[in-house]
Amino acid sequence: MPHWEHFEHKADIGLRGYGATPAEAFGQCALALTAVITDVAAVAPRAAITIACTAPELETQLLNFLDALLLEMGLRKMLFSRFEVRIEGGSLTATAWGEPVDVARHQPAVEVKAATYHALAVHQQPDGTWLAQCVVDV
Secondary structure, three states, rough: EEEEEEEOOOEEEEEEEEEEEHHHHHHHHHHHHHHHHHHHHHHOOOOEEEEEEEOOOOOHHHHHHHHHHHHHHHHHHHEEEEEEEEEOOOOEEEEEEEEEOOHHHHOOOOOOOEEEOOOEEEEEOOOEEEEEEEEEOO
């Protein structure tokens, strides 16, 4: 089953996403990113945006995807709660659904600055599920 979680890091926050495919794990990792900022359940998937990035390997694709998502959050002043990610070779395309930040309702906790290479991993686990993880700078 796809799911996400946070893991502890000294000064920052670790994100983990799990799924049946790398793309599904990336989407769950993006949910973990939103959950650093606010309660994901409070974010309505009202409007969609598209994110596209390229990288030769999955780890760099994950970083590029999360950084592109953070850029869109900042530029559009939006939060996102639903993700559909497609990975074909070195290309990633994602649709993210969300809504404009409502400070009173979303009560943003922290500002995430960037995804980092620290604890960066994307791999298939022994049970066949995929893990996508990294630490984000807050």
